[in-house]
Amino acid sequence: MKSQTATDQISPWLLGLRDAMPLLGGYIPVAISFGLISIQAGFSTFEAIIISTLIYAGASQFLFVGMIAAGSPLWLVVILSLLINARHLVYAPNLAPWIGSNRWWPWLMHGLTDQIFALAHTRLPELADEQRLGWFTSASLTAWFSWVGGTAIGAVAGETITAQWPLLGEVMAFALPALFLVLIVPRFTSREWYISLIVTIAVALLLTVYGLNNAAIPMAALCGALCFYLARVGVISGDNTDG
Amino acid sequence: MDNALWLALLVTAAGTFLMRLFPLLWMKRHLERHDDKDALEAIPNWLGILAPLMVAAMLGVSLVPKTIDLSAWIATAIGVVATVLAWRKTQSLGLPVFAGVAIYGLASLALSL
Incomplete structure (x- = not known):
């Protein structure tokens, strides 16, 4: 990423929004698929949106609706959904040196997905103390809203979209590997x-x-x-x- | 959804949130026990190594095309090369991703003809 002077010249909220933009290419197509699959599994549009809003973890959400649709016992659904997310345990400790004592930080951990972690692990050390909360709030909310919005679109119009533009979802999804690549190359x-x-x-x-x-x-x-x-x-x- | 399903949803959501939150609280306490200026040194060594490797693993997972065939792999390889070249040129975040997606899209289109 560019030097610290570049990050100094722009509002941290705007920078967070800009940094999170590449995530949308990966999030929205997957969220549309989740919305569509939830409807096919018998959930309502409202329920699909609530699942994406509250759980907000791609793989475990797919497992959650898939196992429920298959009639699996609920205790097993919960345990396996949580086990998939166990990798999240190592994310926050790596960001801790750059996370201040503001009372909003603990709540913002809801938005600490794989991709936001990858982004924050690179960006937070480059920012000044007073910029970090704004940047993280902006980047994580952008990603969260795109995930919930994509789920809503998928639940309402997923079938039409995937039938009309089958290649679009695949091409946009390349934004995720491209982003991870850019984050990992300097390592x-x-x-x-x-x-x-x-x-x-x-x-x-x-x-x-x-x-x-x-x-x-x-x-x-x-x-x-x-x-x-x-x-x-x-x-x-x-x-x-x-x- | 019936009540049991709502409960399962709430427990999964709360558990996921706590798995993201508790390690932060643990680490903050760990850092408080050390001098603030030694914050980076206070991160256990294995944790600092594991973090970039988790991102690398996410890269490996996300590189696998949705439909696995030769043309999809070729398009992915072209997209990867384009992204790395754009990163070497700009050393920035957004432009290489945009370039990677655009070239990947063009390569996918060309290979599907």
């Missing part, structure tokens, strides 16, 4: 990071191709972390003089 700074990032991306990609979407993120990150430590102690690089 390729050393041998350890090269090895661990490439392994992580490859493992996540392979697990997803083989249908293990929900396990992909935590499993791939753990594999990458293992490679990072192995590379650091020289086992992979051959620096280990004992070997």
Whole structure:
């Protein structure tokens, strides 16, 4: 991202809105799909919107409506929906040094999705203390509203949209990998990071191709972390003089 | 939805929120125990390493096309190269994403003809 002087010249609210714009390309098509699937699973438009507003976590929402439609026991639905979100446990601690004591911060954690974390982890350190709350509020609300709005559109008109512009959803969805790429490219700074990032991306990609979407993120990150430590102690690089 | 379903929804929503909130409160307390100027050093090492790797994992997951076939992979590869080139040129956030989506869209269209 641009230097701190660029972030100084623009209101943090506007900057948050601008930074969150690429997320919309990924959020809206997925939210439209969720709205459509919810209606097909027997939920009303209002219920689909409430699920997106309150749970606000893509994968677990799809699981939630899918398992309920399949008649699964509710306790199992709740446990599995929460398990999918367990990866969120590591997000907030990484942002904590840049989060102040304002009483709104805890409530804003509702908006700490995968993508907002990725964005905030890069942007918050670049901002001045007094800019961070405004930036995070703006970016997270933009993403949240787009998710809820996309769900509403999908519930009301999802079938018509997907039938009329089948390619649009796929093309817009590329905004998400493009955004993650831009966030991760500056991290390729050393041998350890090269090895661990490439392994992580490859493992996540392979697990997803083989249908293990929900396990992909935590499993791939753990594999990458293992490679990072192995590379650091020289086992992979051959620096280990004992070997 | 009946009452039991509403309850399941509320428990899932509350649980998801608490999973996002509690680690923050834990870390804030952890940081308070350390000097403020050592805040970055106070983050456990593994946590600082895991965070970029989680983003890399999200990248890996999101790279998989909705319809898996050769032309979709080629379009994805072209989109990735375009995004990286645009990032190297601008070092910014928005423009490379826009360029990546535009080139990916054009490549998808060309390959589907």
